[in-house]
Amino acid sequence: MGEQKNLFLAIGLSVAIIVIFQILFPQQTAMTPPAKNEVEQLQPATSIDDIQTTSKEIIKTKEEVIAVDDRVIISTPSLKGSINLKGAILDDLILLNYKETLDENSKNISLFLPDGTSNPYYVELGWKTLSSNSSLVNLPNLDTDWKATSSSLEPGSPVSLLWTNDQNITFKIHFSVDEHYLFNVSQEIENNSSSIIEVFPYRLIKRINMPDTINFFILHEGLISLLNDELLEKKYSALLDDCSSTNNKKNLFCDQKATGGWLGFTDKYWMTALIPDQNESISVNYRHGNNGRDNFRVGYVGQIFKIKPNTTNTYNGKIFAGAKVLKILKLYQKEHNINRFDDSIDWGWFSFLTKPIFIAINWFYGQVGNFGIAIIAFTFLMRIILFPLAHTSFKSMAKMKKLQPDMQRLKEMYPDDRQKMQQELMALYKKEGANPVAGCLPIVVQIPIFFSLYKVLFVTIEMYHAPFYGWLHDLSAPDPLGILTLFGIIPWNVPPILSMANIGILPIFMGFTMWLQQKLNPAPADPTQAKIFAFLPFVFTFILAGFAAGLVLYWSVNNILSIAQQWLIQRKILAKKDA
Numbered sequence: 001m002g003e004q005k006n007l008f009l010a011i012g013l014s015v016a017i018i019v020i021f022q023i024l025f026p027q028q029t030a031m032t033p034p035a036k037n038e039v040e041q042l043q044p045a046t047s048i049d050d051i052q053t054t055s056k057e058i059i060k061t062k063e064e065v066i067a068v069d070d071r072v073i074i075s076t077p078s079l080k081g082s083i084n085l086k087g088a089i090l091d092d093l094i095l096l097n098y099k100e101t102l103d104e105n106s107k108n109i110s111l112f113l114p115d116g117t118s119n120p121y122y123v124e125l126g127w128k129t130l131s132s133n134s135s136l137v138n139l140p141n142l143d144t145d146w147k148a149t150s151s152s153l154e155p156g157s158p159v160s161l162l163w164t165n166d167q168n169i170t171f172k173i174h175f176s177v178d179e180h181y182l183f184n185v186s187q188e189i190e191n192n193s194s195s196i197i198e199v200f201p202y203r204l205i206k207r208i209n210m211p212d213t214i215n216f217f218i219l220h221e222g223l224i225s226l227l228n229d230e231l232l233e234k235k236y237s238a239l240l241d242d243c244s245s246t247n248n249k250k251n252l253f254c255d256q257k258a259t260g261g262w263l264g265f266t267d268k269y270w271m272t273a274l275i276p277d278q279n280e281s282i283s284v285n286y287r288h289g290n291n292g293r294d295n296f297r298v299g300y301v302g303q304i305f306k307i308k309p310n311t312t313n314t315y316n317g318k319i320f321a322g323a324k325v326l327k328i329l330k331l332y333q334k335e336h337n338i339n340r341f342d343d344s345i346d347w348g349w350f351s352f353l354t355k356p357i358f359i360a361i362n363w364f365y366g367q368v369g370n371f372g373i374a375i376i377a378f379t380f381l382m383r384i385i386l387f388p389l390a391h392t393s394f395k396s397m398a399k400m401k402k403l404q405p406d407m408q409r410l411k412e413m414y415p416d417d418r419q420k421m422q423q424e425l426m427a428l429y430k431k432e433g434a435n436p437v438a439g440c441l442p443i444v445v446q447i448p449i450f451f452s453l454y455k456v457l458f459v460t461i462e463m464y465h466a467p468f469y470g471w472l473h474d475l476s477a478p479d480p481l482g483i484l485t486l487f488g489i490i491p492w493n494v495p496p497i498l499s500m501a502n503i504g505i506l507p508i509f510m511g512f513t514m515w516l517q518q519k520l521n522p523a524p525a526d527p528t529q530a531k532i533f534a535f536l537p538f539v540f541t542f543i544l545a546g547f548a549a550g551l552v553l554y555w556s557v558n559n560i561l562s563i564a565q566q567w568l569i570q571r572k573i574l575a576k577k578d579a
Contacts, residue, residue: 065116072159073152077179087142088161088173091122102473120208127199137197138165155179168192181322188314191307198306201315203274204299220346225263239288239296256284263298269461271344275318278337323461346459353452371475372468375550379557457548475550479504503545506552511541513559520566
């Protein structure tokens, strides 16, 4: 009886954990700011606080804004967009390989939007001088009209922007782009004046208005950086609270010094990151301001350069702007020595499981060309790995089922002496080699695999809109054919609050397989426990209705394989008894 209660407790705990996964609560950051002796508070002269910004009050469409200024067209297999020649701003970028929805007519994902639209998001590049020398050099700003060496930027066809001031100092910004999402950008100064000039370059990502975020605790959206080998993740609210431009007591993480690394803003699937030369010392700033609209800024400044007359200085760096595809991130990480760039994907605390699981599924996908089939193949792989444990468990459960008549006989023999009955039961278990709690072992082992697979399906871009067969067009989303729409007959967008009630075809099938598997297990001796156990398949069906279809597919196939294995073992053991 005590052992059965332990089994019930383990399964009940599993249900509780899964229910918690359905609860949305504010994301918690686990990052701690560096110690005071590791971070030096930066002076305003080496921060992005006073960098010139624009604030257009009249909201226009992107097409209206783009039509006003001259631009360099960006055209690659993965991107299209443009660079604004007024200010040399990278503010127009569309991801060609990803759409907003599964609709054929859906728009492609817009990553950048120019200033003047409803939610501007862009990258600025420029130079600054020390405050004491601000009057000595006429620097380009956001109102500067640059000249371009070409009208388009394509892989293998770089473009340069040029502007010469009234002191005969020429500023150049050289852009090149690969076939994916990486821009190489160098800032060059030709000092043809008669004076020594002192300047330092800056690069800045700016995001106007609080972005729409999922705000799910297993996903980070907001500031992300890898500086001094420390991964920092902060929500937008952290910048608002701790890094205000008007706050004289900023949190230590708001101002840092580092060598190399990377920093930017991350969404669920997309990211914009500034990547300095990995040997370059930089001063990093994270900021929030408000001049009618929230604006969030991530940027850095390089070292001060003293440029003598008739000499040239060049500052190099990179910009990543696109989808967080693991193989592309790892390619950049390797080729450009970008430390832990693949950690921009939110693998979570269980990265030691989530990464291998994704790599395995992605490998299977490369072999079969369908992520649904890949998940099924992964399920078979897990069954093979866990076969010894499952075999031992199912064998013990089969013995328990065979012992049901003997257990009932002991219950009748000692109706008023529970201690004696427990002693006799334990002796019976020992004699027959049965373990009443063995059945919960596969469940316990499956829980971290289940959670990790859920994480993989939720955060990896490779699973985004990944189709299976039939009605399952997106394995990262719940089954679309639910009860509340009469399995697709009624065209109705079910509110999120009713998602658990909108049970789809695949969750129903999963619940049936769970019920069928339960029939192979020995029934609990306690009638109350038996009723509760009998109700669990229905509970899990409701809970998993709102989960990704790929996760339900994994659970269903795992149940089918368990049923087959358990049935064969029980048949073998019961056959021995009859013999």
